[in-house]
Amino acid sequence: xxxxxxxxxxxAAVQSSHAFRAALTVLSQPGEIRELHGAVPPAPLSVAAGxxxxxxxxxxxxxxxxxxxxxxxxxxxxxxxxxxxLVSVEAAVFALGDWVALQPLGQFAxxxxxxxDRAVTLIVEMPALEAKGAVLRGPGIADAAYLSLPEVAAFQxxxxxxxxxxxxxxxxxxxxxxxxxxxxxxxV
Amino acid sequence: xxxxxxxxxxxxxxxxxxxxEERRGDLGxxxxxxxxxxxxxxxxxNRVMAEGSLYDPDLAALxxxxxxxxxxxxxxxxxxxxxxxxxxxxxxxxxxxxxxxIRRISATFKDLPGGQVLGPTFDYTHRLLDFKLAAExxxxxxxxxxxxxxxxxxxxxxxxxxxxxxxxxxxxxxxADLTREPMELPGSRALRLQAITRGDEGFILSMAYSTQxxxxxxxxxxxxxxxxxxxxxxxxxxxxxxxxxGEIELTECETVNQFKGSKTEPPQFTRGYxxxxxxxxxxxxxxxxxxxxxxxxxxxxxxxxxxxxxxxxVLMHADNVQATGFLEHIKLPHYVDxxxxxxxxxxxxxxxxxxQEAAE
Amino acid sequence: MMQTPLExxxxxxxxxxxxxxWMGLLARAKPGRLADLFPELPAHDLLRAPEIGAVMxxxxxxxxxxxxNLGEMTVTRCALRLGSGAVGHAHVQGRDxxxxxxxxxxxxxxxxxxxxxxRATVLVPLQAEEVARRANRAAKAAATKVEFFTxxxxxxx
Numbered sequence: 163x164x165x166x167x168x169x170x171x172x173x174a175a176v177q178s179s180h181a182f183r184a185a186l187t188v189l190s191q192p193g194e195i196r197e198l199h200g201a202v203p204p205a206p207l208s209v210a211a212g213x214x215x216x217x218x219x220x221x222x223x224x225x226x227x228x229x230x231x232x233x234x235x236x237x238x239x240x241x242x243x244x245x246x247x248l249v250s251v252e253a254a255v256f257a258l259g260d261w262v263a264l265q266p267l268g269q270f271a272x273x274x275x276x277x278x279d280r281a282v283t284l285i286v287e288m289p290a291l292e293a294k295g296a297v298l299r300g301p302g303i304a305d306a307a308y309l310s311l312p313e314v315a316a317f318q319x320x321x322x323x324x325x326x327x328x329x330x331x332x333x334x335x336x337x338x339x340x341x342x343x344x345x346x347x348x349x350v
Numbered sequence: 351x352x353x354x355x356x357x358x359x360x361x362x363x364x365x366x367x368x369x370x371e372e373r374r375g376d377l378g379x380x381x382x383x384x385x386x387x388x389x390x391x392x393x394x395x396n397r398v399m400a401e402g403s404l405y406d407p408d409l410a411a412l413x414x415x416x417x418x419x420x421x422x423x424x425x426x427x428x429x430x431x432x433x434x435x436x437x438x439x440x441x442x443x444x445x446x447x448x449x450x451x452i453r454r455i456s457a458t459f460k461d462l463p464g465g466q467v468l469g470p471t472f473d474y475t476h477r478l479l480d481f482k483l484a485a486e487x488x489x490x491x492x493x494x495x496x497x498x499x500x501x502x503x504x505x506x507x508x509x510x511x512x513x514x515x516x517x518x519x520x521x522x523x524x525x526a527d528l529t530r531e532p533m534e535l536p537g538s539r540a541l542r543l544q545a546i547t548r549g550d551e552g553f554i555l556s557m558a559y560s561t562q563x564x565x566x567x568x569x570x571x572x573x574x575x576x577x578x579x580x581x582x583x584x585x586x587x588x589x590x591x592x593x594x595x596g597e598i599e600l601t602e603c604e605t606v607n608q609f610k611g612s613k614t615e616p617p618q619f620t621r622g623y624x625x626x627x628x629x630x631x632x633x634x635x636x637x638x639x640x641x642x643x644x645x646x647x648x649x650x651x652x653x654x655x656x657x658x659x660x661x662x663x664v665l666m667h668a669d670n671v672q673a674t675g676f677l678e679h680i681k682l683p684h685y686v687d688x689x690x691x692x693x694x695x696x697x698x699x700x701x702x703x704x705x706q707e708a709a710e
Numbered sequence: 711m712m713q714t715p716l717e718x719x720x721x722x723x724x725x726x727x728x729x730x731x732w733m734g735l736l737a738r739a740k741p742g743r744l745a746d747l748f749p750e751l752p753a754h755d756l757l758r759a760p761e762i763g764a765v766m767x768x769x770x771x772x773x774x775x776x777x778x779n780l781g782e783m784t785v786t787r788c789a790l791r792l793g794s795g796a797v798g799h800a801h802v803q804g805r806d807x808x809x810x811x812x813x814x815x816x817x818x819x820x821x822x823x824x825x826x827x828x829r830a831t832v833l834v835p836l837q838a839e840e841v842a843r844r845a846n847r848a849a850k851a852a853a854t855k856v857e858f859f860t861x862x863x864x865x866x867x
Binding site: 399400403408432435437439442446450453465466467469470493497498504506519521522527528539543548582586589592597600602621623627 | 849
């Protein structure tokens with residue numbers, strides 16, 4: 163018996179709807195931290211990243227696994243539960259890994275002027291995720307929000323590409339936050 | 351100026367309740383079941399599946415019932431439903447050479463291996479109304495004859511052997527999918543075929559007819575028309591092998607067209623291709639003519655300005671759900687737009703009258 | 711990057727062909743008929759609850775060339791595990807969740823020592839009925855086969 167077959171949603175329609183609502187909330191209110199539950203993915207995948215994959219990925223969303231996340235247990239779990247094709251960096255619609263393994267970011271799709279949506283969404287696994295650190299301003303933020311981003315320069319460079327650029331989810335355990343390409347980031 | 355309006359909820363609810371009553375009709379007449387529609391109006395079901403672009407006879411029959419027999423409305427219902435389904439994957443390309451044919455005819459070869467099989471056809475009927483059908487209790491019985499139970503070869507494969515017809519070499523490119531990405535023109539032939547097979551039968555028929563009457567003439571003959579069941583197979587990633595997931599009925603038409611040759615190609619026959627869900631031969635024949643007509647550039651033929659040669663004209667107007675949506679929306683409240691039109695016309699009239707008065 | 715199948719490659723191509731055959735037969739079966747032949751479901755854990763979805767059916771240009779998207783079909787899939795540990799998968803045409811669960815259970819049981827009994831009670835009758843149904847259509851088609859007689863050719867005059 164292979165553990166890859168376990169740990170998916172039990173009630174996919176309801177659970178994925180809740181997760182999608184949470185994903186939309188954190189993406190539209192950068193800095194907001196929510197919790198995602200309902201998946202039991204294999205290590206080293208966090209619960210939040212697992213739920214995001216189950217919710218956002220299917221056979222039509224090529225996924226790149228970076229670094230330690232490109233291992234047999236994760237690949238098999240994704241193959242059964244999402245069916246997402248596992249691809250190299252350039253073809254990725256989603257990419258999953260820790261911040262270091264996802265570098266260099268320049269290799270990811272940032273969309274086309276006619277289709278800015280054809281850009282990668284990064285799922286960045288974090289050692290910690292807290293509402294402090296870098297200052298976030300822009301759409302969805304009343305005044306300023308704070309998030310423990312892995313760095314600042316990369317997100318400033320990404321903002322400069324707007325309306326092109328990548329979008330990010332950050333996951334740690336069950337916690338999820340997000341940073342869309344529209345957010346201005348400053349160091350504290 | 352934008353003026354928001356609201357209201358009419360009760361009128362709308364009552365309109366829909368009346369619609370439901372009208373759908374049921376005279377209570378003294380037995381209600382039509384979905385199974386009856388599926389079994390006895392199967393060509394309507396097939397059309398709804400083909401243009402709804404979803405193979406599910408029960409759903410198509412239900413849609414026809416709900417739409418009171420308005421097939422475009424039924425197609426709309428199926429299109430709406432299919433958007434709610436998760437995409438589980440794509441099948442391996444179906445192998446129509448292995449089709450269990452119930453009908454298979456060729457207009458170009460009379461003595462073809464496997465024979466001409468008429469199947470359940472309207473051809474050669476006299477198109478006289480059959481008043482016996484107005485009475486109940488009809489139970490016709492089809493004749494049978496010993497059958498070989500083996501696949502019959504494609505007619506084109508025979509022509510292909512001696513190079514008389516252009517080859518259609520096996521490929522495995524991932525085709526563009528207009529249900530996932532906006533259609534970008536010029537499109538590939540694969541994209542065009544997807545758009546045509548789900549396009550409106552009447553529109554595709556008229557386009558094909560226009561090529562026959564001389565608007566982009568391609569001199570088509572039906573090399574082969576076949577109808578029958580084919581297996582659908584899909585790779586299952588977690589299993590690592592392909593499995594049959596079901597069986598569907600298809601209509602396939604291949605036309606043979608004259609071709610004088612070009613700088614790179616010797617004179618030979620060329621091909622048009624039609625493949626449609628269900629028993630839908632008018633659509634499949636029309637599809638193959640339109641497919642061939644749209645290939646003028648690839649084959650180095652002249653563009654004569656014929657509508658059926660114009661990819662954008664054909665592909666952007668073939669979809670009856672898009673067409674009906676845009677057409678019918680103009681009957682819905684446009685008070686705001688129209689208010690500004692009224693004011694503009696009043697002002698122009700006032701200016702004209704003022705000029706006239708000044709002149710007098 | 712290749713995706714590795716989750717289950718170890720089946721030991722030989724013969725048993726793989728056999729499994730493909732019964733999975734296809736179960737997928738094509740009428741849900742009601744399968745339920746008649748196999749009414750009692752053994753205890754099982756769902757690995758993937760029965761899910762209704764669409765599969766894009768592809769054809770080939772000219773019947774032999776590049777693939778194109780023909781349209782979708784409804785498909786229901788399910789994966790489950792029996793108490794014995796045997797895992798069954800099903801992808802079946804249509805929207806009947808019971809059909810998918812039943813097909814997955816039979817797929818799992820066919821990998822156990824109950825295979826022969828199950829083959830006799832479920833697969834053999836399904837197969838026989840399918841063959842009969844196909845033979846009936848083929849026989850009706852055969853009765854509509856045309857024999858043409860050439861009367862006169864243009865150049866004969």
